[in-house]
Amino acid sequence: MNKKILLIEDDFRVREDIVELLTNEGFQVSVNVDGSGVLQQINDNKFSLVICDISLPVKSGFEIFEEIRGTLNFPKIPPFIFLTARVDRQDVRHGMELGADDYITKPFTRAELLKAIEIQTAKRNELLKDIHFVQVKGGASMVESDDQPKSRLSYSGKIFIDDADAPGMVKLADIVLIKANDDYTVVTTTSTSYVLRKTMKKWEEILPEEKFMRVHRSYIINTDHVLRFDRWYNYTYKLTMNEIPEPITVSQRYSRKLRSQLK
Numbered sequence: 001m002n003k004k005i006l007l008i009e010d011d012f013r014v015r016e017d018i019v020e021l022l023t024n025e026g027f028q029v030s031v032n033v034d035g036s037g038v039l040q041q042i043n044d045n046k047f048s049l050v051i052c053d054i055s056l057p058v059k060s061g062f063e064i065f066e067e068i069r070g071t072l073n074f075p076k077i078p079p080f081i082f083l084t085a086r087v088d089r090q091d092v093r094h095g096m097e098l099g100a101d102d103y104i105t106k107p108f109t110r111a112e113l114l115k116a117i118e119i120q121t122a123k124r125n126e127l128l129k130d131i132h133f134v135q136v137k138g139g140a141s142m143v144e145s146d147d148q149p150k151s152r153l154s155y156s157g158k159i160f161i162d163d164a165d166a167p168g169m170v171k172l173a174d175i176v177l178i179k180a181n182d183d184y185t186v187v188t189t190t191s192t193s194y195v196l197r198k199t200m201k202k203w204e205e206i207l208p209e210e211k212f213m214r215v216h217r218s219y220i221i222n223t224d225h226v227l228r229f230d231r232w233y234n235y236t237y238k239l240t241m242n243e244i245p246e247p248i249t250v251s252q253r254y255s256r257k258l259r260s261q262l263k
Contacts, residue, residue, distance in 0.1 A: 005117070006041060007081065008052040008064065011104045014106065018051070021110055034058045039071060047078045048121055054084040060251035074160065074169075075128060083108075155208045161194055172211075176243050178203055178220040190225075190243055215239065215250045215258055223261055 005027050009015040018030045030045065032038055035056040042050070054061035061082055068077055079101040101120045104112060153159075156170045157181060170189055179186045180200050186193045203212075203220055214220050221239065228240040229250075237255045238247035 002046055002048040004028045004030065004045060004047050004131045006030050006032065006038075006045070006047045006050045006078070008035055008038060008050065008056065008061065010034055010053060010056050012168075014053075018113070021113065025114065035061070038064050039067060042068060042072065042076070042078070048124075049079045049081065049117055051081050051083050065103050075124075079124050081116055081120060112188070125188055152208050152249075153206050154221065155211050161196070172208070173222075175212075175222050176225040176241055177222070177248065178212075180218040188243060213254070213258060213261060215248065219248055221248065226262060229259065229262055 003026055003160055005022060007015065007022075007029055009018065009031070010033055011024040015031060015033070019031065020028065022029050024029070030041065030047070032041060037056040041047075052061040052064060059067075061084070065080055065082075070078075081102040081104060083104050083106065085106045101123070102116050104116055142178055153172060155172055157172050159172065160169055170187075174190045175187060176190060177188045178200070179188070183197075183199060184195050185198055185200060185203060200214070200218075200220060204214060207220070212220055212222055212226060221241065226239055226241060228242075230238055232238040232247075232249070235252040237250040237252075237258075239250055240247055
């Protein structure tokens with residue numbers, strides 16, 4: 001479990017108390033005293049959580065969080081807890097509207113801080129549990145890293161597309177077709193398409209078998225998006241699918257299994 005926390009706090013006494021408390025609980029705490037260089041710190045370290053004061057000398061906690069949200073993509077943005085002496089409900093509302101995960105008002109107890117950390121860490125772990133991360137063609141070659149899931153994904157799960165132009169989550173249920181393209185694959189969803197750094201073999205290893213099926217050396221389909229399944233020519237079949245203008249060829253070797261799965 002990653003227990004690295006970034007603490008952004010300018011008050012010496014508060015900062016030292018939090019560092020001592022968290023260190024005694026087994027956390028590794030990095031400190032930023034004024035809010036400068038936070039983005040670089042987060043880029044260079046895999047923090048499990050950030051605790052940030054709102055009133056800081058260089059820029060406010062709100063400004064720091066907006067900069068992080070505007071520059072980094074999930075999941076590089078760790079859970080974010082605002083820490084402040086303010087009790088204005090407007091501040092609380094503003095922090096939450098920005099997307100902060102929690103808000104703790106000073107003074108706080110040891111139990112309150114540890115409980116907030118426990119809750120946000122558990123929420124992030126649960127969120128990441130059923131998400132698979134894939135980069136688009138041309139991205140850094142980290143797709144098949146050791147932290148990728150070894151078992152099949154749930155059909156209710158998601159993949160995170162690390163696309164510089166349009167990063168975001170894609171539900172597995174929204175994937176219609178995966179088409180081979182050399183060492184890459186073209187993934188067509190109900191709304192768009194991506195060229196991803198992932199082979200057909202790797203997709204077959206992680207996709208849920210009850211919904212996704214190889215029907216040709218070049219195609220993996222989501223059976224939930226099949227509209228028609230018809231005999232074609234030379235012992236082949238064709239599929240008509242949502243969002244796919246041309247019919248998909250089904251090899252004879254896959255036709256019986258597909259017919260059975262579509263029943």
